[in-house]
Amino acid sequence: MGEFTGDGKLDWFAIAPDGWPVVFPGKTNGVGFVRAAGVESRAMQFTSPQCVATGDVDGDGDLDVFVGQYKTPYGGGQMPTPYYDANDGFPAALLLNDGTGRFVDATEDAGLAIKRRRRTYSASWVDWDRDADLDLMVVSDFAGIDLYENLGKGKFRDVTDQLGKSRHSFGMSHAVADFDGDGALDIYMVGMGSTTARRLAGLGLGEKGFEHLEAAPDMGYGNRLFLGDGKGRFRQAPYNDRLARTGWSWGCSPWDFDNDGDRDLYVANGMLSARSAQDYCTTFWRHDIRDGGSTETLLMQEVYNRCMKGLGKEVSWNGYEHNALLLNEGEGMYLNVGYLLGVGFEFDSRSVVATDLDADGLMDLMVVQMDQLTDRHRTGRAEHYLHLVHNQMPETGNWLVVQFLPAQNPVGTVVTLKSKVQTQVMPLVTGDSYNAQHPARIHFGLGQADSVAEVLIEQPGREPVRWNNPAINQVHLVKP
Numbered sequence: 001m002g003e004f005t006g007d008g009k010l011d012w013f014a015i016a017p018d019g020w021p022v023v024f025p026g027k028t029n030g031v032g033f034v035r036a037a038g039v040e041s042r043a044m045q046f047t048s049p050q051c052v053a054t055g056d057v058d059g060d061g062d063l064d065v066f067v068g069q070y071k072t073p074y075g076g077g078q079m080p081t082p083y084y085d086a087n088d089g090f091p092a093a094l095l096l097n098d099g100t101g102r103f104v105d106a107t108e109d110a111g112l113a114i115k116r117r118r119r120t121y122s123a124s125w126v127d128w129d130r131d132a133d134l135d136l137m138v139v140s141d142f143a144g145i146d147l148y149e150n151l152g153k154g155k156f157r158d159v160t161d162q163l164g165k166s167r168h169s170f171g172m173s174h175a176v177a178d179f180d181g182d183g184a185l186d187i188y189m190v191g192m193g194s195t196t197a198r199r200l201a202g203l204g205l206g207e208k209g210f211e212h213l214e215a216a217p218d219m220g221y222g223n224r225l226f227l228g229d230g231k232g233r234f235r236q237a238p239y240n241d242r243l244a245r246t247g248w249s250w251g252c253s254p255w256d257f258d259n260d261g262d263r264d265l266y267v268a269n270g271m272l273s274a275r276s277a278q279d280y281c282t283t284f285w286r287h288d289i290r291d292g293g294s295t296e297t298l299l300m301q302e303v304y305n306r307c308m309k310g311l312g313k314e315v316s317w318n319g320y321e322h323n324a325l326l327l328n329e330g331e332g333m334y335l336n337v338g339y340l341l342g343v344g345f346e347f348d349s350r351s352v353v354a355t356d357l358d359a360d361g362l363m364d365l366m367v368v369q370m371d372q373l374t375d376r377h378r379t380g381r382a383e384h385y386l387h388l389v390h391n392q393m394p395e396t397g398n399w400l401v402v403q404f405l406p407a408q409n410p411v412g413t414v415v416t417l418k419s420k421v422q423t424q425v426m427p428l429v430t431g432d433s434y435n436a437q438h439p440a441r442i443h444f445g446l447g448q449a450d451s452v453a454e455v456l457i458e459q460p461g462r463e464p465v466r467w468n469n470p471a472i473n474q475v476h477l478v479k480p
Helices: 160-167 195-203 281-291 298-307
Strands: 012-015 021-024 049-055 064-069 093-097 103-105 119-126 135-141 143-152 155-158 173-177 186-190 224-228 234-236 249-255 264-269 324-330 333-336 349-355 364-371 383-389 398-403 414-418 423-427 441-447 454-458 465-468 475-477
Touching: 012 049, 064 119, 064 135, 119 173, 135 173, 135 186, 143 160, 143 186, 160 224, 160 234, 173 249, 173 423, 186 249, 195 281, 249 364, 264 349, 264 364, 281 298, 398 454, 423 441
Parallel strands: 049 119, 249 349, 398 475
Antiparallel strands: 012 021, 049 064, 064 093, 093 103, 119 135, 135 143, 143 155, 173 186, 186 224, 224 234, 249 264, 264 324, 324 333, 349 364, 364 383, 398 441, 414 423, 414 454, 454 465
């Protein structure tokens, strides 16, 4: 959701069932959308849209859109190839807005076409080098992360190679925040941590020289924290092992649940929990990564059907994993306190959003459960349930919230808060986590600080806004 039509009302961008982009304009009273007045664009027809990232990419004052698509492996007998750098899915697109909610496909012209066929799960626009334009990060399954620097006016350069092999992952989602407190934005890429891949590599098993097997340690490593320098360069954190192995991870959220002034992480985990703990993962690593190809074939479809018989019912795949709450203790120290604090859920989880639901100054959680087994409503499909988790921490620090009106198009804004104790930096993005959108607000925990010296709000295309000595333990609205 955002302001796409230029009338100052909150609109709804969607991909219609026929695959065409459509914008439903906001009602004149600001409540709800006018579905009958949907503005359809014939910019590109999508097959399997997975994520939407919004931002003013070309600096013309309106919201543009990046749409990533996901192509499910195994379908039709195809397998992402190569499984560690697949670029054989349905194409992503950069859609430029003409200011009225109509779009044109600018992917080729922007320099984003080469890797547009990633099997993408998440993407965000964020000004990580602080040069007043929005850069792009894309996280994809069977590949990992891709980074694109905005050279100005929506022209991009691929800068992914700076990450080396650490860019590889079964990428599922991401979070953006200043995790190490140095004033520069960092990226946490969530992926699949595989004990099977680590075991095979550790035992030295498999065919020597087989590049698919040699890529397994990087692909199955798990989550990766890339520390930024504020100038567009990133490196994997030297303490990354403390954040890597949460399981087969999905959504995530960078929150400060204890208001102590640093960003903790909540990570959703678990693929398929069946009636037994028998795990399909060994079959994937011993057979699937080398038997299939990008082309659909009836023969491989039959092979996969037989191999995967009972999957999700009798056979698990990274099942019965627990969600993780990674407590940031500073100086690269993280501790998983999910079980201790009652949020280490064992059900298969997907989407995660952290925000203050009841306006008590503490960030709460929304977690989506995927239930493959019970079929309570006899649909024959996996069912999803939303869990609302109330933060009841008895002792926490002070706080301050910066609240935007969604129709202000605040995406890409970077907020800097300065107190006597520390400086915090946090961006406002869309497309992060997994199948979710965080609200248009930024929550800062202040720890024991009893005052804030300054809040600086830097929004692309607008003059910076500076608040001196704002009151703490309050929500502050950014005026249009």
